Amino acid sequence: MNFQLTEEHLAVQAAAREFAQSELLPGVIERDELQKFPAEQIRKMGELGFMGMMVDPKYNGGGMDTISYVLAMEEISKVDASASVVMSVNNSLVCWGIEKYGTEEQKEKYLPRLATGEIIGAFCLSEPEAGSDATSQHTTAEDKGDYYLLNGTKNWITNGSTASVYLVIAQTHPEKKHRGINAFIVERGVEGFVVGKKENKLGIRGSDTHSLMFTDVKVPKENRIGDDGFGFKFAMSTLAGGRIGIASQALGIASGAYELALKYATERKAFGVEIARHQAIQFKLADMATNIEAARLLCLKAAYHKDTHQDYSMSGAMAKLFASKVAMDTTVEAVQVHGGYGFVKEYHVERLMRDAKITQIYEGTSEIQKIVISRELLK
Numbered sequence: 001m002n003f004q005l006t007e008e009h010l011a012v013q014a015a016a017r018e019f020a021q022s023e024l025l026p027g028v029i030e031r032d033e034l035q036k037f038p039a040e041q042i043r044k045m046g047e048l049g050f051m052g053m054m055v056d057p058k059y060n061g062g063g064m065d066t067i068s069y070v071l072a073m074e075e076i077s078k079v080d081a082s083a084s085v086v087m088s089v090n091n092s093l094v095c096w097g098i099e100k101y102g103t104e105e106q107k108e109k110y111l112p113r114l115a116t117g118e119i120i121g122a123f124c125l126s127e128p129e130a131g132s133d134a135t136s137q138h139t140t141a142e143d144k145g146d147y148y149l150l151n152g153t154k155n156w157i158t159n160g161s162t163a164s165v166y167l168v169i170a171q172t173h174p175e176k177k178h179r180g181i182n183a184f185i186v187e188r189g190v191e192g193f194v195v196g197k198k199e200n201k202l203g204i205r206g207s208d209t210h211s212l213m214f215t216d217v218k219v220p221k222e223n224r225i226g227d228d229g230f231g232f233k234f235a236m237s238t239l240a241g242g243r244i245g246i247a248s249q250a251l252g253i254a255s256g257a258y259e260l261a262l263k264y265a266t267e268r269k270a271f272g273v274e275i276a277r278h279q280a281i282q283f284k285l286a287d288m289a290t291n292i293e294a295a296r297l298l299c300l301k302a303a304y305h306k307d308t309h310q311d312y313s314m315s316g317a318m319a320k321l322f323a324s325k326v327a328m329d330t331t332v333e334a335v336q337v338h339g340g341y342g343f344v345k346e347y348h349v350e351r352l353m354r355d356a357k358i359t360q361i362y363e364g365t366s367e368i369q370k371i372v373i374s375r376e377l378l379k
Helices: 007-024 028-034 039-047 066-079 081-101 104-115 174-180 231-267 279-307 313-343 349-358 366-377
Strands: 121-124 140-143 147-158 165-171 181-187 193-198 209-220
Touching (some): 007 039, 028 349, 081 104, 081 181, 081 231, 081 349, 140 165, 165 209, 181 209, 181 231, 231 279, 231 313, 231 349, 313 349, 313 366
Antiparallel strands (some): 140 147, 147 209, 193 209
């Protein structure tokens, strides 16, 4: 096995790190406090190619592999998880879903602007009653011949108020259960589509999370993705790749907190020496570094499986399950290493701790990942 990154991978990693430090770090605390969407930073990410990394160059994408995406996600997430979740949804869910399963007309219409960040997308699966359970869709799409009539509510939608393109999962044939579900491309501004309240969140406060309401929204037949009844498979396949993005986000949050803790431990003195020379702190740093490296390898393995067209359902779920736990554990320990300063916003680790928790929840909770893994094991 070759664990060496290519020159291209290293260049992508370096570019993402430089952008995060120079463009995202300034103002990140203020954006968190004010729940301010990083619009200018997202625009620049699009210009640099971070919003459509894996999209084919013929649609203005970067044409990169999933490993490059994981490396960039980690570096962005070290500094600003609110920006990285926008990047993750646009890359892993929206762009990938349209490119993989959309018609050529759909690709040509939406991908060039999505890939460059001119517009961004949202993935609309979760509902008040369903969460991430794609089989329990209460949003309906009634077939009216040359269009569908969409009715229902979606909850906890990332990019809810800033997206221009929404991938909406809805039930068309209830009697067929999950085989009657469809996926649709819905554009912002259509009649009957209302963006609801913005959620006041614990973490990733710079990203905009909203409820969405659809009342007799007309969706043209050509905006359906795949054949009639393909929506459930579309959602499951897209979420499998999305887990790699969120695992990478969790990895970045963890490694960002670790780097801050390591730096602080070599500067802060107690009992006459740097606290990094005390064994109690050394053990914390050792555990943090080891767990982060293990999470990184799981993320890269899942990315490798995806790039080599292997089944990545289990490896992606494992990466997401483990990396999200590492993010939570590492950020808590980073706050502990900082002591009282860890409780202060200007030291960043308290924000990373708050951001870490969501990685155990979205793209399926940790319990859902265990279900996915166990089902693969028992096949």
